[in-house]
Amino acid sequence: MNPAIVKKLRIATTAVCIAFSATAIAQQSTTPPVKVPEGFNIQVIAEGIGSARHLSVTPQGDIFVKLNKTKNNKGVLVLHEANGKATVTLSFGNYPGTGLYVKNGYLYTSSNSSVYRYKLNSKNQVINPAKTEVIVTGLIERRQHESKSIVIDNAGNLYVNIGAYSNSCQQQDRQKGSMGKEGCPILDSAGGIWQFKADKLNQKYADGVRYATGLRNVVGLDWNQQLNQLFVMQHGRDQLSFLFPELYNDKQSAELPAECLYALKQGDNAGWPYIYYDPQQKKKIIAPEYGGDGKKEGDSKYIDPVAAFPAHLAPDGLLFYTGNQFPERYKNGAFIAFHGSWNRAPEPQKGYFVVFQPFKDGKPDGDWEIFADGFGGTPDDVAQGNAKRRPCGLAQGPDGSLYVTSDDTDGAIYKITYKKP
Template sequence: MGFTVTLYADNLQAPRTMMYAPNGDLFVAQSRAGSVVILRDNNNDGIPDTRYNYAQGLNGVFGMAIHDGYLYLGRTDSIIRYKYKDGDTQAQGTPEKLVDFPTGGHSTRTIVFSRDGKKMYVAVGSMSNKSDGEDPVRAAINEYNPDGTGHRIFASGLRNPVALTLYPGTDTIWTSVNERDTLGDDLVPDYITSVKDGGFYGWPYSYIGSNYDPEHKGKRPDLVARAIVPDVLIPAHSAAVGLTFYTGTQFPERYRNGAFIGLHGSWNRSKLAGYRIAFVPFQNGKPAGPLEDFVTGWILNGGNPGTAWGRPVSPYVARAGSLLITDDVANKIWRVRYNGGR
C-alpha cells in the first residue's frame, strides 16, 4: 500500500536496460532496435523532456557501463566501447571492439565492473536449452581486464545469466538466471544468486544443486557433486531478467538494499508465470524473507496464454529514489513512487 505507478517515458523501441551517467542522463538500451537513447531531464522535475539518439546499429545491445572515460556496450556478438565524456549525446568516433562472442541462442551480454575498476565481468547465456559441450564462455560469467585481455571463467553452469550487479557496498556479484525448459510447468525454477569465484551452478547436468536433469543422469558426477544451490528460487519459466538492489531512501526502510527482480514472463507454460516485479528483503547482504509481489497487472483474463499486455524487464533505482521499470512490449518506462501508507 502507498505506492503509485505512473508513466515515465513512452514511444520507445523495446527498452530493456537503463544506466545513469554521472550528469544524470539516463541511457536506455533498445535491444531489438539495436540502439541506445539518452533521456535527459533539463528542468529537474523528475520527468525526461529531451531525447537523444546516442548510437545505432548495435546488434542486440543490452549491457551498458561507464568506466574510466569509456562507455562500454554489450552486443550479442561482442563487447565494444566508445570514448565518453560526461554530457555526450552522441557516440564519438568508431567503437573499439574488445571481445568477440559466439552468437545464436541466448543473446544478452551484461557488464559490471569491480568496485576498484580493475576487472570487468560479462554474463553470456547458453546456445542451447540443455546440451553439453558448448563453448566455455557460454552459460558463464566471464572475467576480463577493462581492455578485454586477461580472460578467465569466473563462474559456470549458469544457463542464461541475464542481470549482473554488485550488492551495495561490496564486490559480491549477483545475477538473475533463466533456467531450462521441457521439464514441465513447474521445473526448473529460475533464480537469483550471489556468484562465487570458481562456482558451478549445475547447468546442464543438474539443477538446484545435485538434482540430475533426466537427460544427463549420471554425467559429470564431479561437477554435480559441487553444484551450488542458488540463493533465491523463482517459479519456473518466469524469465527472471532484471535485478537491482534498492539503494534509495524514498521507499520505506524494509526495502533498503533489498532485491527488485524483473520477471519478464513465460511463453511455454499452461498458465502464465512472471509478468511482474518481485521483491526479496535482504539483511546483512543475504535474503531475509520470501519472494513477494511488488508490481503486478500485466496479465489479463486469469493468466491464460496471450493475455499479457506488457512485459516488465529491468527495475532500476532512479536518482530521487523511485523505481523505474522498462517494458519492452508496451514500449514504455514506468515509475513507482511511495506516497505514504494508507
C-alpha cells in the first residue's frame, strides 16, 4: 500500500481511538472504520444495495429495506442474513421513498406521497409483492422535506410525518431579511404528524387527523412501548446568520437551534416556525422572522423538548431499544442516527454518527453519548462535509442486535452485537 495512504489511515484510526475507549471496528472494502463501545462488535453485512433508508428485521433473519431512490426500478428490498452476510433475495415496489414498518402481519412502506402495505405469511414473508394495498394517497409532496416516515401504534393508528415545505415560513423562503408569514398557512396541511387508520384502504389526505403540529420536519420517529407514546426527532431550521446577519454570527448559526426529541400527545404544538430551542440558554426563543432577537422567549403554549442535541446534525433514525442482548443500561433508552450536517460552514461540519440517550422511567436520564462513530471517514472528511457514509435507519433484530443503514455512496447495512465478558 502507498505509504501516504497508510499514514492517513493511521492518523484517522488514532483520532477515533482517542475519542473512544472502544475496541470494535467495522471495516470492509471501502467502508470507513466505525468505533463502538468496548464489548460491542460492529460488522458490515451488506454493501452496494442502493439508497437504503428505514428498515425492519424479522425473527426469521430477513431484512426489509426501503430505498429512497429506486434501483432497477424497485424501491423495496428483502435481504436474508446468514453467516455474517445479508444478500438481496427479492425486490419490488416501483416507487422511491423512505418509510417502512412491520406491524400486525403487514409490511407498510411509503413513497413521498402515499402509504402502502403488503400481507405477510406466518414466516413474515411477503405473500404477493405485486399486490400493493393502498392505505393513504395524496400526501403533500413539494420538493422540500417531502419524505414520509411512518410508525404504527398498538391501537391500529398510522402516524405519518408531513414535513413543512419551507425553512421558516418566510414570505420569500430562504431570502435574506424576509419576515414570516402571519399565521403560517403551511401548518394547515404540513409541518406536523398526521394520523390515519392502519387497516383502512384508500384513505385520502383529508381523511387524516392532524395529530401534532409545529414540527418543521421529522424523519426519525418511534412508538415508545414503555409509555405507549409517540416520540419524534425534529430537523431544526437553517441559516440564521445568512438570513439575519445583524442578529446572529456564523458560530451562533452553526450551533442554533438544537435538534430536538419530542414526546407527543394529540394536540401538541412544538412551535415551528414561531420559535426554536436554544440549547445554550435552554429556552424556547422567538424566531427572528417573527420578531425575535435571539433572546426573547417564546410562548409557553409550545411544548418543550425532552432532550436536545447539537444543531444541524439531521436526525434520521430513532429507535427505543427493548432487547435483552445489550447491557441493562440500554434497555428502553433511545438510539438516534444522525445523518450529518451540511450548513455549519465556515464552522466544521459534524455528525455522521449514532448516539445513545439513556432513559429512566420513560424520561431521558443523563447526557447523551456517541455510540457508533466513524461512518463519515477521516476527521477532514467530516469537517468538510465529505462524509463517506451517513447513518440513517435503525432497527432491532429478534436477538437484540442493532442494525444501521447508511444511505449515501452505494448503501450499506451494519450490524452491532454485544457479547458479555
